[in-house]
Amino acid sequence: MIEIGINPITWSNDDLPELGGDIPLEQCLTETRAAGFAGTELGGRFPRGTAELGPLLAAHGLKLVSGWFSGGVLLREVDAEFDAALPHLTLLRDLGCRHVVYADTSRRDPDLFRPLSRRPRLAEEEWRGYGRKLTALAERMAAFGVGMAFHHHMGTIVQSEADIDHLMAATGEAVGLLFDSGHCLFADADPLAVLQRHLARVVHVHCKDVRWPVLVDALATDQGFLQAVLDGVFTVPGDGCIDFAAILRMLRGRDYAGWLVVEAEQDPRKAHPLTYATMGYRNLRAAAAQAGY
Numbered sequence: 012m013i014e015i016g017i018n019p020i021t022w023s024n025d026d027l028p029e030l031g032g033d034i035p036l037e038q039c040l041t042e043t044r045a046a047g048f049a050g051t052e053l054g055g056r057f058p059r060g061t062a063e064l065g066p067l068l069a070a071h072g073l074k075l076v077s078g079w080f081s082g083g084v085l086l087r088e089v090d091a092e093f094d095a096a097l098p099h100l101t102l103l104r105d106l107g108c109r110h111v112v113y114a115d116t117s118r119r120d121p122d123l124f125r126p127l128s129r130r131p132r133l134a135e136e137e138w139r140g141y142g143r144k145l146t147a148l149a150e151r152m153a154a155f156g157v158g159m160a161f162h163h164h165m166g167t168i169v170q171s172e173a174d175i176d177h178l179m180a181a182t183g184e185a186v187g188l189l190f191d192s193g194h195c196l197f198a199d200a201d202p203l204a205v206l207q208r209h210l211a212r213v214v215h216v217h218c219k220d221v222r223w224p225v226l227v228d229a230l231a232t233d234q235g236f237l238q239a240v241l242d243g244v245f246t247v248p249g250d251g252c253i254d255f256a257a258i259l260r261m262l263r264g265r266d267y268a269g270w271l272v273v274e275a276e277q278d279p280r281k282a283h284p285l286t287y288a289t290m291g292y293r294n295l296r297a298a299a300a301q302a303g304y
Contacts, residue, residue, distance in 0.1 A: 013267070013304050015295055016076040017043055018217070018274035019054035021247075022284045026123055027237055028055075031279040039284075040071040046288035047296070052112070052272060053078030059098070061105040068106070075106040076270050077160065077215065085117035085133075085168065089147045100157045109269070110160040110215050111152065112189060115145075119167055124235035130166045133177070142181025149185035160189040160215035165197055165236045172200035179209050188212040191274070192253050193219025193245050197226060203257055210265045217274040218258075218295055220251030240276050247275045247287050249294030259302035271295060 022039040023031030036056045043051050050073050058064045068075055080099050084092040096111070103111055118131035133141060149159035161178065163169045169178050172195070179188065190213045195202040206213070222243055229239040239245075248255045259271075273291040275282075 013299060014049045014074075014270055015047070015292060015299070016050035016052065016074070016270050016272045017046070017048045017288060017291070018052040018272055019043070019057075020274060020276045021288050021291075022279060023054065023056065024240075024276055025055035027240070030276075031284070034279065034284070040067070040073065042285040042288060044071050044073055046285060047292040048073070048273075048288070050074035050076040050270070052076045052274075059102055061102055064102070065106055075103070075108055076272060077108050077110055077112050078103055079112045079114065079162070082113050082115045083117045084144050084148050085115055085141055089144055089151065092148055093151050096152070097155075100152060100155055104156045108157060110158045110187060110189075112162050112215065113159050114162040114164045115168055117168060122235075123166060123237040126233040126235055127166055127170075128233050130170060131168050133168050133174075138177045138181045142178070142183075145178075145181075145186055146183040149182070149187075153185050158187055158214060159185065160187050162189040162217075163191060163194055163198070165194055170194075171198050172205055175200070175205055175209065179212055184212070186212070187214030189215040189217060191217040191219055192255070192258060193217070193221050193275070196221045196253060197229075197239070197244065199230065202253060203261065206258060206261055210261060210267075213262070213265075213267060215270060215272070216262065216267070217272050218248045218255060218291075219274050220246045220248050220253050220255070222246055222250075223252040241278060243277060243281065245275045245277060246282070247273055247291030247294065248298065250287075250290060255295065255298045256301055259298050259304070263302040263304055271299065
């Protein structure tokens with residue numbers, strides 16, 4: 012069984028608050044349900060207490076899908092990293108989430124407009140030790156009740172196709188993979204090839220489409236991540252160049268069960284949130300049905 016959710020970044024952007032900073036949370040939740048979604052991931056404006064967030068989502072007929080955690084286990088000990096994540100994990104567990112969206116932002120430049128060629132990288136000899144630490148952290152999270160969905164992400168130590176391969180080879184089964192179609196393509200990887208190789212480890216899926224001409228320009232000019240977002244590199248499924256029908260057929264063939272999440276950071280002044288959310292839901296639902304879900 013799959014469920015279709017969305018990330019509130021369609022309405023407001025936590026990395027760049029001027030994008031949708033004037034849109035109230037109430038509007039975001041109302042329009043999330045109106046577009047057809049069953050759930051939402053966390054956003055910066057969401058209450059972080061179970062007693063407040065649970066009833067708020069229930070009032071809109073929504074489930075909590077998951078939520079991003081900016082990790083740093085590369086530079087921290089496992090116990091310290093788990094303790095830092097514990098309030099977040101507790102909220103997710105209490106509201107029924109199966110996985111946490113974990114992205115390791117160690118060594119990442121806080122200026123997300125810096126050229127992506129300057130993003131941090133792990134040396135070959137670092138991967139084995141990093142994999143052991145990450146596996147130990149993921150096992151602790153799983154024992155607590157929330158599994159790890161590791162998010163490969165532009166501008167981080169796990170960005171490229173080779174990075175994802177290294178990550179999967181260096182870690183144990185407790186480290187699940189969050190497959191993000193848009194970040195794959197932006198990283199100059201083949202989304203279908205990456206998914207095919209690591210299908211058995213995929214526990215969460217972000218469905219992000221890409222506008223090819225914008226991507227070509229971003230790569231040619233070595234743009235920073237946020238500049239590409241402002242230029243419109245990402246969009247909802249069915250509005251770009253990614254073959255979601257093929258992705259979903261592959262997931263269906265492996266009996267993937269879980270969330271498909273529309274995540275497409277755009278400028279809401281250019282991409283009307285309810286319009287694009289509705290488009291993304293309808294296109295993804297149709298592709299899922301064609302794939303046999």
